[in-house]
Amino acid sequence: MASFSWTEEDVLRCCGSKRFAKELASASPFSDLxxxxQSARGIWFNKIDVxxxxxxxxxxxxxxxxSPSVSQWSKEEQSAxxxxxxxxxxxxLVDWNIRYQEKFGFVFLICASGRGTPEILAExxxxxxxxPIVELEIxxxxxxxxxxxxxxRLVKSDVGSNSSAPSSLPVNSSITAGGSSRTRPPITTHVLDIARGSPASGMDVHLEMWKGTSQQPLFSNRESTGWVLVGSSTTNTDGRSGQLMGIVDHITPGFYRISFDTGKYAPSGFFPYVSIVFQVRKNQTGDHFHVPLLHAPFSFSTYRGS
Incomplete structure (x- = not known):
């Protein structure tokens, strides 16, 4: 079976992050695309910081x-x-690109392959x-x-230059299209301290699932024993929690609650803790649920990220 080993320079053709290139090159060789x-996803989402x-x-x-400096790969990806x-x-498009970059501080990024200008402009x-925090994750x-x-493309070029490699690769099309094969748990979180403008490190986090006698934890339901602990962790220096559950292809549908020990993190704040309840539906068991907390001493907010 053919395998592929890449240098940091090879990987930099795919992604401009030097740390990503170093990590992925160190993780090779790879048996197939x-x-x-899978390795690239794990590195990009779990090891690379902002x-x-x-x-x-x-x-x-x-x-x-x-511009003449645009790479051939970028030209081909933007050809449509x-x-x-x-x-x-x-x-x-030029005008909106400028407006976007002035607001967010980075170039508007979209996988443009096969997309026309009207679709890109609308997006x-x-x-x-x-x-900004939502757009950064998108x-x-x-x-x-x-x-x-x-x-x-890199694998294809390796195949073309290696006569001993197979003529076709065992590529899973759902992977290349952004499918549901996982390199991280189905539920993840991170915490940003928006008062300080930095990640919130050292905050304890618990993930629970509803197992109560009622079908769901209603607002009027006073039952507190229905929540069962799935996992616990503490946020790292990037504000990201460790694994709160196992890496599985399909998550059990139901109601989940992530609780943050904000009182321990910020004793002088207004909230002793923050709990976020959300639902995983039967048609979402292959999805990823990233549920961040944006925390300040007297306010907090959340959203479903990616």
Whole structure:
């Protein structure tokens, strides 16, 4: 069976984060593309911090750029956008790219392969209203899609230069399209201290599932013994919790609760703890649920991330 070993320079063609390139190159050789993408996902989402994400984003040209410095891979990925652009829509795309970068501080990132300019413009305008922390995670997810496509190109080029390699690769199409094979648990979280503008490290986190006698934990339901502990962890220096549950392909549907010991983290704050209850439906068992906490001494908020 063929295997693939890459240098940091090879991986940098796929992603501009130097730490990501070092980590993925060190993790090789890979038995096939599926193996490489699983490793890449684990590194990108679990080991690369925000600085690494931003470094990767900065390596991408704005969508629609015709600069001579744009790489051949970027040109090919944006070919559908260029082909469907008119002078008017291209200028609008340039203007919106500038507005986006002024608001968020990084280039608008989208996996543009096969997407026309109207679709890209619509998505850019839709995402422009997001909060920065939400948009950062969406951009990281889009970067991962681009990495997957480029890793496939890298493997294909290795096959072409290696006569002993098989003519076709055992590629799982659901992986390359961003499917549900997991490199992390189905439920994850991180905590940002928005008063300090930094990750909240050292905060205890508990994940529970509802197992009470009623079907669901209603607002009027006073039963407290129905919650069963799934796992516990403490946030690291990036504000991310460790594993709160096992890595499984399909999560059990039902109601889950993530609780944060905000009182221990910030004793002078208003909230002794924060609990977030959410539902995993039967048609969502293969999804990923990232439920972050944005915490301040007298307020908090959350959202479903990626």
């Amino acid at each position: 599926h193996h490489a993408i 600085a690494g994400w931003l470094e990767a984003f900065a390596a991408h040209p704005p969508i629609g750029s015709i 956008a260029i082909a469907t652009a008119t002078d008017t829509t291209l200028q609008e 850019l305008k839709k995402r422009y209203v997001n909060r 951009a990281a997810q889009e970067e991962m899609k681009i990495i997957e496509l480029r890793l496939a």
